[in-house]
């Protein structure tokens with residue numbers, strides 16, 4: 001079984017992210033949809049939390065809410081001790097969206113120089129920027145391709161350039177939206193090894209989304225989502241034990257079956273109650 005989790009005990013520090021009663025509505029017009037429905041969870045510090053669930057369940061929306069780019073968010077959502085979206089969080093969070101945001105006509109180093117200049121402008125910061133750029137390129141293992149045009153890199157290498165951009169400024173929280181999608185198994189493994197190096201060496205907190213359940217085995221903690229709700233928050237081992245499953249995927253499917261059975265039981269109880277209300281009304285009106 002894939003597993004490169006170090007047995008880091010959970011930290012006693014306050015969570016990097018704390019959510020309670022979090023609801024997000026999306027869509028324009030008169031009937032926006034509830035995409036996240038009254039959810040509560042914590043993301044512990046200094047660990048890798050996997051945000052897993054099927055396509056469309058709300059992972060990207062949740063990540064956008066955490067980094068402060070999502071509208072119509074209600075409830076409590078605290079990030080590194082501030083409400084999500086607070087200006088003090090800007091330099092403390094790195095965010096990588098699903099589409100790599102790199103300029104194809106610039107080299108790897110030029111891409112990083114550009115973003116470093118935006119983050120830390122001015123002549124006086126030139127040495128600091130150079131160091132940060134070199135460190136980020138080393139961290140993502142692209143030193144040998146530093147002078148290659150981003151447009152000539154493979155998909156996995158471009159993803160690593162995006163990750164290097166997010167690492168500039170040494171963020172405490174990295175939010176990575178499906179960073180391994182479309183990558184071959186070797187590149188996926190390399191990227192997960194890199195995530196573990198980042199938590200181990202920088203003490204950063206990582207929140208990584210995926211709809212590939214076997215990636216769950218590589219995380220310290222899991223948030224399993226389905227249809228805008230959190231189905232479970234657990235470690236992979238605890239989830240497998242609790243659901244008597246051999247893999248996280250099997251455990252997830254058991255939880256889905258349980259949730260469906262509960263929803264059906266509620267629906268049956270509601271229709272029984274509605275039927276007896278109709279009978280009672282008929283009796284009264286006779």
Ligand SMILES: Nc1ncnc2c1ncn2[C@@H]1O[C@H](COP(=O)(O)OP(=O)(O)OP(=O)(O)O)[C@@H](O)[C@H]1O
Nearest residue numbers: 026027028035054055056057058059060061062211
């Ligand atoms: N701009 C939008 N307006 C209205 N609804 C949206 C918008 N973007 C996403 N949604 C809806 O919100 C729900 C959650 O989408 P989201 O992108 O957060 O899911 P996801 O789990 O990240 O999916 P994927 O794994 O495919 O990226 C989906 O039902 C989607 O249709």
